[in-house]
Amino acid sequence: MSTTSADAGASVAAGVEAAVAAYAQALDAGRNDDIAELFVPDGVAEIAGVATFEGRDAIREGYAAFAPTRPQLHLTANTVVTSFTGDEATAVSNLAFLQRGESGWAVQLVGRYDDTLRRVDGTWRFSRRVTTFLP
Secondary structure, eight states: OOOOHHHHHHHHHHHHHHHHHHHHHHHHHTOHHHHHHTEEEEEEEEETTTEEEESHHHHHHHHGGGOOSSOEEEEEEEEEEEEEETTEEEEEEEEEEEEEETTEEEEEEEEEEEEEEEEETTEEEEEEEEEEEOO
């Protein structure tokens, strides 16, 4: 049975969306080891205007500074795979970051993720994730 390009695209999109969702869940729970494992070993996490972390150890250590101090949610939406070939894909997602304070949940910032991912042993992992905050 052959796989059509539509089937391949759907499979890539599902894998990319799984990585995007796992990242948000791990980030909100402060699970830095899990965040680092979502990247390839030489992966890069860039938070525009804030910091760039290269490699899993740097990502793990760098994200420790962002550990949640109160309930938070990173909501990602409108994830679109913009290209894919073989074992590499690019995608873009919108981001809204909410925190719960004394008066309830409030949006703290909005932005976007620009991702490059590689499929490693059947799992999509970030090779580069750039987070940009919108004014």
